[in-house]
Amino acid sequence: MxxxxxxxxxxxxxxxxxxxxxxxxxxxxxxxxxxxxxxxxxxxxxxxxxxxxxxxxxxxxxxxxxxxxxxxxxxxxxxxxxxxxxxxxxxxxxxxxxxxxxxxxxxxxxxxSGTAQPIDVAEVNGRIFLQKVVIGLIPGLAAGREHIRGRETLMTKIGFLQYFFRRLARQRRMALAIETDAGARRIERVQAMAVACNAYDEGLGRFFARQSLDRGVLTLYVLHHFTARDFFRLTTGMLLGRWQDDEALSMESVSAVTIDAHRELIKVMFDGEVETFETPLRFSIRPRALSVIVPADISQTVEAA
Structure with a gap:
């Protein structure tokens, strides 16, 4: 080969x-x-x-x-x-x-000794992604994080933390029009929203980790408010494996969703990279559309499950 x-x-x-x-x-x-x-x-x-x-x-x-x-x-x-x-x-x-x-x-x-394993991919406006697309507060914070990448001294880290909590204090909620494949359309005011390929799992120390990549669903994570208190509570909950029932967060599984921010362009975090997309954002899931090579023991475990 x-x-x-x-x-x-x-x-x-x-x-x-x-x-x-x-x-x-x-x-x-x-x-x-x-x-x-x-x-x-x-x-x-x-x-x-x-x-x-x-x-x-x-x-x-x-x-x-x-x-x-x-x-x-x-x-x-x-x-x-x-x-x-x-x-x-x-x-x-x-x-x-x-x-x-x-x-x-x-x-x-x-x-x-690896074997081929099919996994899901997600799509937004014709672009394939494997993890998640995030709208709202998080892309702005990620852009700030990029400014110190490669020069992460103690002082730059302290400066980023100051920037982070200033953004939390000043960030206003944004109105998003959300229409799922079920046909229901609603307006939500959110601090941030993520559309993930499949779902993140709870579990001790499982910080943004997915056990299954072939469930065939998109998962919507809506963060209704995000203060410094919310940040510490959610972070602690993720580390302890108890975060999905947090008061600031709601979740929903869909096959497709359209999100409109009532502006022509919007910044998002696209699989970890900050990019600008035209709106509306049209998401869909493409089940088992990508073949990846995984260790043979992992493939056998997935098939047995």
Whole structure:
């Protein structure tokens, strides 16, 4: 089997460890895997992905963070090729949900005996995502977080915390028109709203973690108010595995939903990246539309369940 690896050398772990295309190619060879490694970040990522899709490799490997993984997933949905993941980002949320090894050597070794597992993807205005799209307060906070990425000294962290709590104190609720596939249309005033591909699970220490990626549903999370008190209560609840019944939060499972903010453009957090979308936002779920390579023991566990 031939692997085409797209390496993002500027992703969090790749940059920290100084991972190069040559080192990665040697690692694949050590485990008996035939791989072509592309680390040319001077070219647009989508061009590199399109070239890989047209090439002979059966498995395309995202060696980077969640942004790289989401972009590659969008090109492979409902196709005949498989996506594999080497978790080299800062958060590696998708890799954790798939129970992939986070150590690079172990992740490459797992590919040798890995099997294909279909998972759901979600779509908003024609764009594929794997985790969630967030509207409201959170994208603004994420944009502030980007200003200190790569220079995270004690003083910059203190400065971000001050910025964070100032935003909480000043943030006004926004009115969203929400229409689900059931046909009901309502107006809600919210601090933030997330549309997730499948659902996040409760459990001790399970912080934004999903046990199942093939339930075939979107989950709406509506945060009605979010003060500093709400922040500490919700964070504590998530760490203790008791957050879904929080007074500030409501949840709903749907197959499709349209959200309108009564403005032409809106900033959202799209699988961890802040982007601008035209409204309305039209969401849908595409069940088991993406084939991913997972360790054989994980695939057997899923099938047994």
């Amino acid at each position: 031939l692997y085409h690896v797209i390496l993002n050398p500027n992703s969090g772990t790749a940059r920290a460890l100084g991972i190069t295309a040559e080192a990665l190619a040697r690692l694949f060879a050590t485990h008996g895997l035939d791989a072509v490694v592309d680390d040319d970040d001077s070219r647009p990522l989508l061009d590199r992905i399109a070239e890989a899709v047209e090439g002979p490799a059966e498995v395309l490997v995202a060696a980077g963070g969640d942004g790289t993984i989401t972009a590659m997933a969008g090109a492979l949905v409902d196709g005949g090729k498989h996506l594999a993941i080497l978790p080299l980002g800062t958060f590696n949320a998708v890799a954790k949900d798939l129970n992939l090894p986070l150590d690079l050597d172990a992740a490459v070794a797992a590919l040798a």
